[in-house]
Structures are given as C-alpha cells and as structure tokens.
Amino acid sequence: MRITGVVRPNESVKSGNTVSAAKPQKERTKRMRVVIQENYDKMCKWAADYIAAKIKAHKEDRPFVLGLPTGSSPIGVYKELAWQNQAGELSFANVVTFNMDEYLGLPREHDQSYWYFMHDNFFDHLVDMKPENINILNGMTDDPEKECADYEAKIASYGGIDLFMGGIGVDGHIAFNEPYTSLSSRTGVRNLTTDTRIVNSRFFGNDPEKVPSQALSVGVGTVFDSKEVLILINGHNKARALAATVEGEVSQKWTCSALQRHNGAIIACDEAACGELTVDTYKYFLDIERTQRL
Numbered sequence: 001m002r003i004t005g006v007v008r009p010n011e012s013v014k015s016g017n018t019v020s021a022a023k024p025q026k027e028r029t030k031r032m033r034v035v036i037q038e039n040y041d042k043m044c045k046w047a048a049d050y051i052a053a054k055i056k057a058h059k060e061d062r063p064f065v066l067g068l069p070t071g072s073s074p075i076g077v078y079k080e081l082a083w084q085n086q087a088g089e090l091s092f093a094n095v096v097t098f099n100m101d102e103y104l105g106l107p108r109e110h111d112q113s114y115w116y117f118m119h120d121n122f123f124d125h126l127v128d129m130k131p132e133n134i135n136i137l138n139g140m141t142d143d144p145e146k147e148c149a150d151y152e153a154k155i156a157s158y159g160g161i162d163l164f165m166g167g168i169g170v171d172g173h174i175a176f177n178e179p180y181t182s183l184s185s186r187t188g189v190r191n192l193t194t195d196t197r198i199v200n201s202r203f204f205g206n207d208p209e210k211v212p213s214q215a216l217s218v219g220v221g222t223v224f225d226s227k228e229v230l231i232l233i234n235g236h237n238k239a240r241a242l243a244a245t246v247e248g249e250v251s252q253k254w255t256c257s258a259l260q261r262h263n264g265a266i267i268a269c270d271e272a273a274c275g276e277l278t279v280d281t282y283k284y285f286l287d288i289e290r291t292q293r294l
C-alpha cells in the first residue's frame with residue numbers, strides 16, 4: 001500500500017492536469033562515501049578538489065583546521081593543492097594544519113622525519129601558508145606524554161579538526177594506530193609492528209632495523225572526532241585494507257573500520273585498490289556516487 005502525500009525526489013508530482021518533476025533534494029543520509037576513481041592521478045585530483053572546495057567554502061571567523069598525513073599516497077594531492085595555491089586559486093592563509101604522526105627519536109632535519117617530508121612535499125611549495133599555523137608532533141620531545149596531551153589540547157582550542165585527510169597502512173592502520181589500538185584512542189606513543197617497519201624500510205635503505213620502533217600519533221578517536229575524514233586508499237597492496245574499511249566488521253583489528261561509524265567519512269580510492277571488494281559493493285558505490293559531484 002502506498003502512503004499518500006509522500007513524494008520521492010525524482011517522482012513526478014501530479015497537480016490537477018499538470019505534471020511537474022519534483023526538484024532533486026540534497027541527500028541527507030549520513031553514510032560512508034566511497035569514491036572510486038580510475039587511477040591514482042584521478043583519485044588525487046578528486047581529493048585535492050574536495051579539500052580546496054571545503055577551504056573555499058569555509059566562511060567562519062576561525063581558521064579552517066586541516067589534518068594531514070605523510071606517506072606516498074597523499075603526494076599527488078599535495079602537488080595539486082600546491083599548484084592551485086601557486087596559481088592563485090586557493091589560499092592557505094586561513095588554514096591551520098595538524099599532522100597525524102611523527103617518528104619518535106628523529107630530529108626535524110632527518111630526511112625521513114615527517115616534519116621534513118611535509119615541508120619538502122608540501123609546505124615549502126605554498127605561497128601563503130603561515131609557519132606558525134603548521135602543527136607537527138615533536139619526535140625529539142623529552143616528555144612524550146605532555147607533547148601528546150598538548151597536541152590534543154591545541155586541536156581542541158581551535159574547535160576541533162574540520163577535515164582530516166589520511167592514508168592507510170596495508171594492515172589498515174590510520175596514522176600509526178596499528179591493529180588492536182583502541183578505537184577511542186587519543187594522541188600518544190605507539191609501538192610500530194614489525195610489518196610496518198618492514199613496509200616503511202623502503203625509505204630507510206631497506207633495513208627495518210633503521211626504522212624507528214616508536215612514533216607519536218594522533219589516536220583513532222582523535223581522527224574520529226573530526227567533522228570530516230577523507231582517507232586515500234590506492235594500489236593493489238591496499239586492496240585488503242579497503243575491503244576491511246568498507247565491508248568488514250567494525251573491529252580494532254582493522255583500525256580503519258572505525259570510520260564506518262563516522263558521520264562524514266569519505267574513502268577516495270583507485271580501481272587497483274578495489275580488487276577485494278565484492279562486486280555488489282563496487283557497483284553500489286559507483287552507482288550511488290554517479291549523481292554526486294564533490
């Protein structure tokens with residue numbers, strides 16, 4: 001039986017003799033978005049355009065607060081954002097950034113510190129980013145507990161993070177929240193797994209022993225508290241992590257899966273990472289995203 005008086009957005013409305021199409025409404029359902037792009041470059045362009053649109057739309061007095069990751073995944077996004085900034089299309093003058101993590105024991109000048117990575121790949125290429133608006137955990141701190149508590153307090157002082165971009169480890173870790181980190185964890189010291197040290201050893205002369213064994217990292221809960229979260233997942237080696245993020249049980253084994261409970265999580269991925277999704281899920285997201293622009 002149909003309920004009278006209820007009109008679906010695309011349904012024709014009959015009034016008297018005239019037939020007029022109902023105006024499509026903005027979708028109000030909160031759900032994880034999975035934006036599948038053909039390849040890495042298109043994924044990065046999409047993500048950069050999304051971030052740029054959010055920064056431009058931000059009209060509040062307070063700055064736009066952007067969470068940022070390191071790793072190879074975001075490099076294309078950083079290039080595109082820097083290009084838009086240099087072209088005068090996008091300003092970072094009113095943007096405050098908080099990075100996800102930093103190796104414990106690496107000084108800023110070390111070419112594998114995340115401080116160095118962020119300046120080399122992003123901040124040094126921006127024309128109007130204020131250095132005082134860049135926040136990166138200090139891996140050389142004498143007091144890691146205080147460093148992490150201060151970081152959380154500083155995020156809170158800005159009213160929280162508007163948009164946290166992140167990458168993902170092959171084991172599904174976000175920031176340095178390895179499997180079995182509490183899904184409500186806050187910024188703190190993390191022990192890195194052997195797997196992560198092996199994966200990251202490609203930047204340390206292929207020697208896992210040279211990869212620091214600990215890091216400072218925002219927590220899963222810190223990321224979760226952001227108004228929006230945008231995670232980049234690309235490449236065949238991330239296929240299991242993508243499936244766990246989107247289709248798996250919410251579980252501390254795959255810390256990325258916590259995002260299923262978030263009200264504004266977006267996964268931007270490439271085709272190569274979709275290999276472990278069920279065909280139904282893959283088609284569902286392509287279908288439902290078809291009419292969505294950014």
Ligand code: GLP
Nearest residue numbers: 069071072073167168169175176
């Ligand atoms: C490190 C970082 C993570 C990052 C991950 C994946 O473990 N701490 O924040 O997401 O690497 O890096 P990549 O994008 O190079 O695969």
